[in-house]
Amino acid sequence: MPMRYAGVMGLIAGMLFCWGARESQAAEAAPVAEPAAVAAPAAEPAPTAGSMELEDMYFYEFAPVTVASSWAEETVFNSVSTVSVIDRDMIKRFNFTTVSQAVETVAGFMAWRTYLKNRLPISRGLLQDHYANKVLVMINNVPAWHAVTGEGDLDRVDISDVERIEVLKGPASVLYGSNAYSGAVNIVLRKAKPGKSQGFAHGGLGSGAEGFRGPMGSQQAGASYSQSEGDLQYRLSANSRKEIWPQYIFNAEGTAATNRMMVNEYLDLANVTFSGQYGGHSWLINSVVNHELYLGVTPQRSAGVDRDHEIELHLANYAYHYKWEQLQANYSLTFDWSRRNYSRSFDDNTRADIVGSRLMNQLNASYSFWNDWNIEAGADHELRYSTAFTNYLVYEDRVITENNMRDRRVAEGSGYVQLGYSHQPLKVLVGTRATQNELFGTNVSSRGTIVCTLDETNSVKLIVGQSYRAPSLFELNFVTLPQRTVFGNSELKPELATSAELAYLTKVAGFFVQALGYYAIYENSIGRALGSATYDGVTYNNVNVYQNGDRIIAKGAELEVEYRLPTTRIFASGDYVDGDDGDRIYESATNSYTWNFKYVPHWTASGGATQNLGPFTLSALINYYGDMHGRVSLIPANFSVDASLAYQHGNIRHTLAARNLANNNMTVPEYARRTLNEIPLIHGIRVDYGFSLEF
Amino acid sequence: MNKRIWQWWIAGWAAALLLPAAAGAKGLAVITGETLGPYREAQEAFEHAISQEVMTFNLKGSVEEGRRVFESLADKRLDAVVLLGISAVRAAQQSTPAVPIIYTMVIEPQALPDAKKVAGLVMTVDTDSQFSRIRKLLPSAKTAGVLYNPADSEPLIQKALAAAEKQGLKLVTAVVKEPEDAAMALQSLEGKKPDLIWSIPDKTAAHPQAFAVVNQFALDHKLPLIGISEYQVRAGAFAAFSVDYQDMGRQTADLVERLLGKQLQENVILEYPRLIITFINMETSKALGIADVPAVPNIRMVR
Numbered sequence: 001m002p003m004r005y006a007g008v009m010g011l012i013a014g015m016l017f018c019w020g021a022r023e024s025q026a027a028e029a030a031p032v033a034e035p036a037a038v039a040a041p042a043a044e045p046a047p048t049a050g051s052m053e054l055e056d057m058y059f060y061e062f063a064p065v066t067v068a069s070s071w072a073e074e075t076v077f078n079s080v081s082t083v084s085v086i087d088r089d090m091i092k093r094f095n096f097t098t099v100s101q102a103v104e105t106v107a108g109f110m111a112w113r114t115y116l117k118n119r120l121p122i123s124r125g126l127l128q129d130h131y132a133n134k135v136l137v138m139i140n141n142v143p144a145w146h147a148v149t150g151e152g153d154l155d156r157v158d159i160s161d162v163e164r165i166e167v168l169k170g171p172a173s174v175l176y177g178s179n180a181y182s183g184a185v186n187i188v189l190r191k192a193k194p195g196k197s198q199g200f201a202h203g204g205l206g207s208g209a210e211g212f213r214g215p216m217g218s219q220q221a222g223a224s225y226s227q228s229e230g231d232l233q234y235r236l237s238a239n240s241r242k243e244i245w246p247q248y249i250f251n252a253e254g255t256a257a258t259n260r261m262m263v264n265e266y267l268d269l270a271n272v273t274f275s276g277q278y279g280g281h282s283w284l285i286n287s288v289v290n291h292e293l294y295l296g297v298t299p300q301r302s303a304g305v306d307r308d309h310e311i312e313l314h315l316a317n318y319a320y321h322y323k324w325e326q327l328q329a330n331y332s333l334t335f336d337w338s339r340r341n342y343s344r345s346f347d348d349n350t351r352a353d354i355v356g357s358r359l360m361n362q363l364n365a366s367y368s369f370w371n372d373w374n375i376e377a378g379a380d381h382e383l384r385y386s387t388a389f390t391n392y393l394v395y396e397d398r399v400i401t402e403n404n405m406r407d408r409r410v411a412e413g414s415g416y417v418q419l420g421y422s423h424q425p426l427k428v429l430v431g432t433r434a435t436q437n438e439l440f441g442t443n444v445s446s447r448g449t450i451v452c453t454l455d456e457t458n459s460v461k462l463i464v465g466q467s468y469r470a471p472s473l474f475e476l477n478f479v480t481l482p483q484r485t486v487f488g489n490s491e492l493k494p495e496l497a498t499s500a501e502l503a504y505l506t507k508v509a510g511f512f513v514q515a516l517g518y519y520a521i522y523e524n525s526i527g528r529a530l531g532s533a534t535y536d537g538v539t540y541n542n543v544n545v546y547q548n549g550d551r552i553i554a555k556g557a558e559l560e561v562e563y564r565l566p567t568t569r570i571f572a573s574g575d576y577v578d579g580d581d582g583d584r585i586y587e588s589a590t591n592s593y594t595w596n597f598k599y600v601p602h603w604t605a606s607g608g609a610t611q612n613l614g615p616f617t618l619s620a621l622i623n624y625y626g627d628m629h630g631r632v633s634l635i636p637a638n639f640s641v642d643a644s645l646a647y648q649h650g651n652i653r654h655t656l657a658a659r660n661l662a663n664n665n666m667t668v669p670e671y672a673r674r675t676l677n678e679i680p681l682i683h684g685i686r687v688d689y690g691f692s693l694e695f
Numbered sequence: 696m697n698k699r700i701w702q703w704w705i706a707g708w709a710a711a712l713l714l715p716a717a718a719g720a721k722g723l724a725v726i727t728g729e730t731l732g733p734y735r736e737a738q739e740a741f742e743h744a745i746s747q748e749v750m751t752f753n754l755k756g757s758v759e760e761g762r763r764v765f766e767s768l769a770d771k772r773l774d775a776v777v778l779l780g781i782s783a784v785r786a787a788q789q790s791t792p793a794v795p796i797i798y799t800m801v802i803e804p805q806a807l808p809d810a811k812k813v814a815g816l817v818m819t820v821d822t823d824s825q826f827s828r829i830r831k832l833l834p835s836a837k838t839a840g841v842l843y844n845p846a847d848s849e850p851l852i853q854k855a856l857a858a859a860e861k862q863g864l865k866l867v868t869a870v871v872k873e874p875e876d877a878a879m880a881l882q883s884l885e886g887k888k889p890d891l892i893w894s895i896p897d898k899t900a901a902h903p904q905a906f907a908v909v910n911q912f913a914l915d916h917k918l919p920l921i922g923i924s925e926y927q928v929r930a931g932a933f934a935a936f937s938v939d940y941q942d943m944g945r946q947t948a949d950l951v952e953r954l955l956g957k958q959l960q961e962n963v964i965l966e967y968p969r970l971i972i973t974f975i976n977m978e979t980s981k982a983l984g985i986a987d988v989p990a991v992p993n994i995r996m997v998r
Contacts, residue, residue: 054781054802055729055780055781055800057896057902057903057906057923058818058901058923059926060903060906060927062906062907195730195731195755196756228730229730230732424981457915507915565878565908567875
């Protein structure tokens with residue numbers, strides 16, 4: 001409560017400050033700020049020099065920078081959130097191969113793994129337990145996540161289909177609803193330029209299981225076709241990506257020699273994505289089948305290490321957008337089906353299958369009035385359904401258990417209203433979302449932002465917000481049967497977060513700089529810990545039970561710097577985070593203490609530079625993690641370096657990339673089960689060749 | 696006269712009256728190069744304004760499709776072919792039919808040597824009109840800066856120097872030979888202390904890559920940027936002098952009527968737009984401290 005009052009006071013103080021600044025500006029007769037002034041840093045990359053007709057230049061549409069939460073055209077400087085944008089130009093120049101690789105470069109954002117899951121987006125150090133249900137993943141603003149366990153998959157869209165990635169850090173459930181608890185990633189798909197038909201094909205090979213001296217084990221291929229003609233525009237793409245990294249020795253849980261094994265990290269992913277629009281109607285379909293290396297249902301050889309982990313995802317969305325003068329209305333219907341299938345035994349005869357779906361209706365309308373004001377209101381309704389979570393015997397084709405998860409469902413509805421005021425130099429947005437979950441009753445969360453644009457290249461933002469996430473069906477109901485070793489908990493309380501952040505954005509001598517500091521309180525964080533659980537009238541002690549943690553307080557600072565010229569692009573981002581141990585618990589099984597921020601590095605940084613030299617583009621990328629703790633020992637600071645060389649010849653682009661050039665073995669703490677100290681994230685050198693063809 | 700003679704007499708008169716008319720009603724082919732909204736607007740306005748029957752084709756930006764269209768038209772008897780957009784012109788330059796050609800919605804005059812007669816309506820606003828409008832919009836400006844590639848735009852710059860001088864403006868220039876050179880050229884221009892930046896339809900200086908840099912420079916330095924199109928104004932340029940696409944369609948219809956009505960005797964005719972629109976970016980003008988944009992005719996505010 002005190003934090004809530006402090007937030008309101010902060011917002012009022014911020015408004016007074018900004019008005020004061022405005023009065024001061026008026027007295028000096030200085031011109032007011034202009035949002036378009038900063039469109040360039042994240043604007044759509046201009047085409048490379050070629051044989052454009054003058055008429056193409058005359059009618060060339062420069063895409064404005066917009067973010068999903070805007071009520072009007074927004075730029076980085078006056079956006080009501082601190083959004084980091086990775087645009088197509090950056091993806092192309094730095095030769096990112098996946099969305100998860102790209103978001104690693106954002107300050108305060110990491111894509112980690114646990115023994116159980118890969119590509120977990122982590123925002124501002126709030127770890128994702130076993131599943132990634134605290135950061136919302138969206139494709140073209142359509143939420144996409146597993147109805148049973150809650151995780152979104154960053155790499156369900158091939159990077160070649162991505163126009164830009166918008167990363168919003170901090171509490172965002174007021175803006176986006178469920179699962180945007182500690183952040184949101186919106187993947188915006190590419191589309192044809194107005195009046196054009198465009199084809200795109202790509203392919204490539206890379207070094208494989210035995211490093212760069214070994215066989216060509218990695219392959220990628222894909223094609224897309226897009227057209228934009230009058231009111232109709234669509235894009236269809238199909239991609240396949242197979243990555244095999246050099247082998248490494250994995251020290252699985254336990255001390256027996258049989259628990260040391262050679263494993264190959266791999267990713268074998270195929271997806272199809274269709275996005276279309278006709279007038280106010282739009283459609284989105286995304287289907288993915290992914291096989292990847294898995295480190296076991298527990299990180300033990302007997303529990304499936306080095307066996308296949310299969311993910312199948314299907315997302316369909318229809319939306320209708322209506323605009324009449326100052327009124328805009330949107331309706332969206334989403335069906336999201338997910339399946340995760342993984343091994344639970346040494347011989348791979350026992351596997352688990354988790355299948356769930358979500359049906360979501362969203363309706364919202366916004367209206368602009370009196371020039372400077374805007375009101376937006378909306379309602380969402382979502383039905384989450386757990387079809388099954390079965391353990392089954394593959395060869396016998398027999399279900400062993402359904403883990404108390406068959407036909408579980410929960411409905412959640414929410415309504416929100418946001419009022420915006422925008423009059424230079426001030427922009428204010430306050431909003432409230434009331435969420436009614438059929439299991440947890442009503443929650444009201446609010447968010448307020450003040451943006452003060454001091455002049456055309458300087459702005460200050462104050463954001464105070466709350467967030468809410470209801471426990472997933474898995475966290476509520478799961479019981480490992482017949483072993484009875486992990487229990488969901490129907491008594492769980494929803495997770496709550498409150499945060500305040502102050503950001504300063506400027507542009508100096510061609511450098512765009514965003515610096516911010518934040519203070520966040522996380523309550524009821526959900527995670528597994530040893531405790532007692534009752535099932536079927538029997539109480540089980542010293543078992544893994546989903547529990548709410550005690551309050552955690554975190555504070556941090558983030559810095560993003562970018563320098564951009566047509567031929568040069570340099571960026572650097574870094575963050576510092578420090579969280580307390582309010583959620584500290586003693587674990588008798590391992591005789592150690594654990595808490596969220598024990599495992600989070602205080603310092604992380606990324607940097608990159610790219611330079612065009614005629615038809616060649618050189619780029620280098622570095623990712624750095626400072627010291628961090630594993631369960632028992634320190635994991636020293638480490639870094640990875642990637643370099644790539646691209647050659648553009650007409651419409652064909654060739655790229656040669658070396659990944660992890662320094663051949664460092666980067667590891668991250670195994671914080672979810674907490675029996676191993678660390679698990680590998682990046683290791684070995686890999687060399688890739690790729691080409692792309694635009695026609 | 697007996698009945699048979701009457702029949703022959705009526706048939707003869709009918710033939711005399713109808714055959715020449717039928718022979719004359721050959722019609723027009725309208726070939727639109729692109730699918731963008733402005734071309735659609737111009738085509739619809741043209742069809743509405745023209746009194747003759749028209750056959751329409753859309754090349755969707757494909758010159759190859761244009762060749763196929765011209766092949767299909769080879770055995771048609773046409774009064775004229777109307778080309779909307781540069782893709783249609785490019786296709787015609789490769790397969791010009793020997794009929795009168797009227798091209799429109801292009802920026803520069805085009806050569807169609809094999810055509811029977813050529814009339815063109817370009818979108819370019821002449822430099823005198825542009826600088827007289829700049830003078831009204833920015834009365835205190837003394838120096839205008841421009842980037843250009845001499846290989847493309849030397850004649851235009853020579854004309855512009857005189858037009859600017861007539862309005863009491865000094866035009867300072869910086870050479871840009873590749874779009875990537877725009878930042879360096881702007882540094883050179885900065886030393887000449889321009890009060891505004893004027894853009895021209897130059898293949899190097901107006902390239903989107905160069906425009907993005909120029910636009911950012913102008914906004915950073917609080918310099919009004921005069922773009923070449925409404926689209927550049929929407930992207931942040933202060934103003935642009937451009938055309939009304941519907942009126943381009945109507946003016947093209949008028950040109951066709953005059954050409955076919957033999958009111959135009961020359962073999963090559965070039966016209967400029969009769970309606971010029973001044974597009975202004977309201978947010979940019981606010982940022983530049985231009986609270987009240989001076990009244991100029993046919994002004995349209997964007998954003």
